[in-house]
Amino acid sequence: MEAVVAIAVVVALAAAISAACWILSLITKDTSWVDRIWSIAPVLYVWVFAGFGIAAGVDVTRLVLVAVLVTLWGARLTFNFARKGGYTGMEDYRWAILRAKMTPAQFQLFNIGFIVLYQNLLLALITLPAAVMLASPAPFGVWDVVIAALFLAALWGEFVADQQQWDFHQAKRRAGGHLEPGFVTTGLFRYSRHPNFFFEQAQWWLVYAFSAVAAAGAGLWGGVLNWTLIGPVLLTLLFIGSTIFTESISAAKYPAYADYRRTTSMLVPLPPRRRSRAHAPA
Numbered sequence: 001m002e003a004v005v006a007i008a009v010v011v012a013l014a015a016a017i018s019a020a021c022w023i024l025s026l027i028t029k030d031t032s033w034v035d036r037i038w039s040i041a042p043v044l045y046v047w048v049f050a051g052f053g054i055a056a057g058v059d060v061t062r063l064v065l066v067a068v069l070v071t072l073w074g075a076r077l078t079f080n081f082a083r084k085g086g087y088t089g090m091e092d093y094r095w096a097i098l099r100a101k102m103t104p105a106q107f108q109l110f111n112i113g114f115i116v117l118y119q120n121l122l123l124a125l126i127t128l129p130a131a132v133m134l135a136s137p138a139p140f141g142v143w144d145v146v147i148a149a150l151f152l153a154a155l156w157g158e159f160v161a162d163q164q165q166w167d168f169h170q171a172k173r174r175a176g177g178h179l180e181p182g183f184v185t186t187g188l189f190r191y192s193r194h195p196n197f198f199f200e201q202a203q204w205w206l207v208y209a210f211s212a213v214a215a216a217g218a219g220l221w222g223g224v225l226n227w228t229l230i231g232p233v234l235l236t237l238l239f240i241g242s243t244i245f246t247e248s249i250s251a252a253k254y255p256a257y258a259d260y261r262r263t264t265s266m267l268v269p270l271p272p273r274r275r276s277r278a279h280a281p282a
Contacts, residue, residue, distance in 0.1 A: 003135035006052040010045045018120040031111050032091045034119045039077035041123045046070045049130035061140040063133045069151050080162045125231035126204045129211030136214045143213045151206045158199035161188045181256035191269035197239050198267045205232045
């Protein structure tokens with residue numbers, strides 16, 4: 001029962017946040033308000049589930065651990081977004097490109113349908129594994145420790161990738177805005193074109209893994225493959241679509257990006273591929 005009530009509270013909070021993002025986007029003509037709450041809303045939602053568990057007096061060891069891990073995720077992402085100027089009124093450059101390709105009415109439909117409603121729905125969905133943990137408080141065990149360690153490793157991987165990207169862009173700025181090849185290709189970016197995206201998704205798949213441990217054999221809430229799988233699946237699909245769009249912009253700006261695509265994995269870090277003979281320098 002506590003899980004159902006907690007879900008209702010999270011839905012109500014998500015609806016209020018969605019309305020605020022939409023209204024602010026109309027007032028400021030800036031559609032990046034969802035970006036500004038991206039690292040904050042999920043932390044709030046997970047702590048709602050943890051709070052209901054604490055109030056109900058059930059074993060919340062796993063749930064509180066997940067809430068702490070998600071808080072670390074949110075703090076790191078908030079810091080990285082803030083230092084890039086995300087809270088100073090800077091709109092995501094991709095929205096400006098899309099706005100130029102649409103009529104005002106089309107863009108407003110895209111704004112409310114995808115940017116505001118879909119993305120806020122997704123931020124709630126990725127936290128719903130916490131509802132399974134609340135409804136199925138199985139004893140804390142070794143698998144929880146393993147998953148927590150993997151989460152921290154993914155958190156560290158995303159921190160390193162973001163720092164490497166930040167360092168490159170700072171060096172690029174000091175060089176007058178031009179630094180070959182125009183984008184970062186060293187460090188973790190030698191093995192993945194978007195290692196930060198990979199580690200971001202991995203963390204939310206691991207949150208789901210906690211729910212799989214809790215829900216195994218739990219009846220109504222399912223087992224290892226429980227219904228909250230929809231959250232990480234939709235998050236992955238969003239990242240793939242966003243990455244494809246972002247890379248189309250990069251390929252148009254940087255001639256060397258085509259070769260980088262041919263030799264480097266898009267998301268999953270893998271050893272660099274050899275360039276084919278047709279694309280090797282003469």
